[in-house]
């Protein structure tokens with residue numbers, strides 16, 4: 001039997017070696033020394049007692065854990081990191097509304113002579129609806145962008 005395999009086997013089952021292992025141990029000083037070392041380590045590990053934790057240490061650890069848990073629970077969903085980008089983005093809203101209004105005025109001014117009013121109204125409604133959906137989606141994505149940026153920021157060491 002290979003010494004390395006036998007030593008591994010001893011590490012897993014030190015208590016009752018097989019006759020084959022005993023035979024090898026009788027002729028191999030390395031494996032005999034390894035077995036003695038394993039027996040000593042196991043005896044020391046069983047004899048060693050960990051000192052009991054003091055009440056003061058337990059209380060301190062518990063207080064710190066509760067404080068950490070409390071701060072993570074109390075993070076408000078609408079924090080400054082969210083309101084500032086939202087407020088800045090809202091400055092673009094009047095500009096987008098004015099631009100839409102100018103486009104509609106231009107549309108009616110240029111095409112009023114050639115297209116009937118119901119078609120122009122339909123085009124206007126379609127334009128307003130698509131602009132509203134686009135702006136709404138943009139503003140609805142802001143919290144996700146901010147939270148993604150915060151997550152990336154906290155993950156960077």
Ligand SMILES: [Zn+2]
Nearest residue numbers: 003028030031
């Ligand atoms: Zn050996």
